[in-house]
Amino acid sequence: MGRLHTIENRKGKQDAKRAKIFTKYARLIAVAARDGGADPEYNAALKNAIDKAKSENMPNDNIDRAIKKGAGGGEGDNYESIVYEGYGPGGVAMIVETLTDNKNRTAGNVRHYFDKNGGNLGTTGCVSFMFERKGEIIIEKNDSINEDELMEVSLEANAQDFVTEEDCYVIYTDAADFLEVKKALEGKNYEFVSADVKLIPANYTTIDESNEKMMEKLLDSLEDDDDIQNVFHNAK
Structure with a gap:
């Protein structure tokens, strides 16, 4: 019974997390x-x-409903994009992207998460100069992938950079070229671990164990908030 209860509890948490992800993607769509x-x-x-929604197995009905709400002047109307910048524990540079229908609520929540976990919000522009918006496509290494071929397809499609990591390949693109590179790779049947336009830090900050734990709590709090779409940071 104990083990079953643990499995059910874990499944409940996973379902709740998936529901939150669907809520965020519905808003984005x-x-x-x-x-x-x-x-x-x-x-x-x-x-x-x-x-992105399909990569998380969001049902097509949910996706279609979100498109209709946005295009029909319904749910999408009252959301605005607000970006917050600041420092997390240990001086980590952080950028928080939101879609909100109540900016006072969102601002208060974001400030609370930072204050509670050893961080502080800053003014617009205080850390954004440390980041560059790029496409990032990650492909897991396996025996069926020829590295030279993957690199050739990527660079021919106008990728900026190709990095070989221990367990994956990372392809960086200019933000404007992201979809073109992604489409070229999809055309060759490559599967992605992730593919998105992100804010990539120019350099990273190393933090100690105590700050690392607070950083994890801060990220969990931000992730659990329906108003928050993306969090970017330079913690190593």
Whole structure:
């Protein structure tokens, strides 16, 4: 009974986390459809949002509903994008991207998460100069992948950089070229661990064990908030 209860408890937490992810992606899709139209072929932001949602196994019904709400002037209307910058524990540079229908609530929550976990919010621009917006595509290493071929496809499609890590390949692109490179790799049937446009730090900050634990708590708090879409940081 004890083990069954543990499994059920874990499954419940996983289901709750998945529901939160779906809520965030529904919001992202609705806003993308509101701003650029309902056809992903002509709306790069919407296509990327749908791809991200599908990678988390978000049901097609949920995706279609979010597109209709956004394009129809419904749910997407009252959300705005607000970016917060600041420092986490140990001086870690952090950027928090949000989609919110109540900026006072979101600002208060974000400030609370930082204050409670050894960080502090800063002014706009205080850390953004440390980051560059790039496409990042991660492909897991396996015996079926020829590294030279993967590199050739990536660079021919206009990738900026190709990095070989211990267990994966990381392909960086200019943000504007991300979808082109991603489409080229998909055309060759490569599967991605992740593929998204991110803020990549120019350098990293090493933090000690006590700050690392606070950093984990801060990231968990931010991740659990429905208003928060992305968190970028330079902790090593």
